[in-house]
Amino acid sequence: MVFKIKRLTACRIGDGCKAWVMLTAFLWLAGWVSADMVRFIPDAGDSWNQRVRLMKEAKSTIDVAMFIWKDDQVGREMAGLLKEAAERGVKVRVLCDALARSVPRQIMRVLERHPNLHLHQYHPVQINRPFWLNRRLHDKMMIVDQTHLILGGRNFADRYFDLGEDWNYIDLDVAVRGGVTESAVAYFDLLWNSTHVKDLISPPLIGALSNGQRADTTADTFPALGAKAERRVGSEPRCLIEVRSGDIEFVHERVPRKIDGAVCLRRLRELIAEAKSEVWITTPWLVMTRGSRELFRDCLARGVKIHILTNSLHANKDFLVFAAHLKSCEDLAFRGASIHCLPGPDSIHSKGIVIDQRVAMVGTQNLDPRSEFWNTESLVVVKSEKAAGDLRSAILGQAEGSEVLSAGHAALSGRGRTGFSTRMKQALLPVLKLVSPFVRSCL
Secondary structure, eight states, X not given: OHHHHHHHHHHHHHXXXXXXXXXXXXXXXXXXXXXXXXXXXOOHHHHHHHHHXXXXXXXXXXXXXXXXXXXSHHHHHHHHHHHHHHHXXXXXXXXXXXXXXXXXXXXXHHHHHSTTEEEEEESOOOTTOGGGGGOOBOOOEEEETTTEEEEESOOBSGGGGTOOSSOOEEOOEEEEESTTHHXXXXXXXXXXXXXXXXXXXXXXXXXXXXXXXXXXXXXXTGGGGGOOOOOOOSSOOOOOEEEOGGGEEEEEOOSSOOTTTOHHHHHHHHHHHTOSSEEEEEOSOBOOOHHHXXXXXXXXXXXXXXXXXXXXXXXXXXXXXXXXXXXXXXXXXXXXXXXXXXXXXSEEOOOEEEETTXXXXXXXXXXXXXXXXXSBOEEEEXXXXXXXXXXXXXXXXXTTTOEEEOTTOOOOSOTTOOSHHHHHHHHHHHHHHHXXXXXXXXX
């Protein structure tokens, strides 16, 4: 009898071990079955086509959060595509920044009247909310059917899609399909339902932000605006990358935005602090705070090679920011970082990071105090060698033709750029360097 009991116990223990192994294997396989699909999009034409395709194929919902929406070809076509989707029965929610939006009032009125299309604005001008003026919605994302996400640096304006007449922004997006999009939807819902958002009923405060001509668009001609053909793709679209669900995350700031929170920057710093050999960063400008300065100096002291793709004076469109940007670049170059400066006139606007060819990040986070303290921000983090390699090659492609700022060489003006605009910037730099420390927290 004793023998039978021992044998039965052993048998049960063995079955338990087998069950545990089977459960572990099932969970591991389930992680791949529920994998997310990721694709980085450095090409403007490809980025446009992805948005058009998703909006035309949308079945139930489209959620858009946008910082700048200009009165130009891209701005009007995007508005047309949203209205077409609403007419098909798709529920459309559009969240715009109240100061940067510059879509013509008559177009907004057409959109506002459709029962399936709802418009909100973030931080409109209010006398009782003076601090809202300096805290903007910097997210640029589109969520379709709660399963597809496009996030990155591109606003709804011609220059972000290679349609500028004299110069364009070189930018970067990430397209994600899968479970991680649920986190983006939850973040959008928090913004949409917060007390920081109001119905969009007023005209834009700063109309001068629009470089395009005010279109005399009517409700009769408006629906045709979205019916445009796909645009040329400059290079072959990058392939989809399968990523296990546990290796991808959507990171965003708290709602409401907390000055001392800096969730995105804290996550970014955590990952960079773990770097062993190499960090590639692409950013429009580099205005380092004390925390960022200490982080980069520590990485360089440990022998980590830092590459930063950014703008020269000729490619930078904000003179005051450039004064602080130049100081940060010179400091890092002196300590051994490689600062790759785009000569212009096209300007880097992409925001991406690759760490040790194992972690890739793309989002809206700039390396400046405004992104750190004031604006809403979001980003996608992918832990995958394949994804990191793909993003690194995309950044290297954007860096073609750039100049390298080395220690003791402060020529950030742009190769061969001696035009009137560049000379004026160079003449103003000494003055701007004196002014920039007093407004640094707002840059």
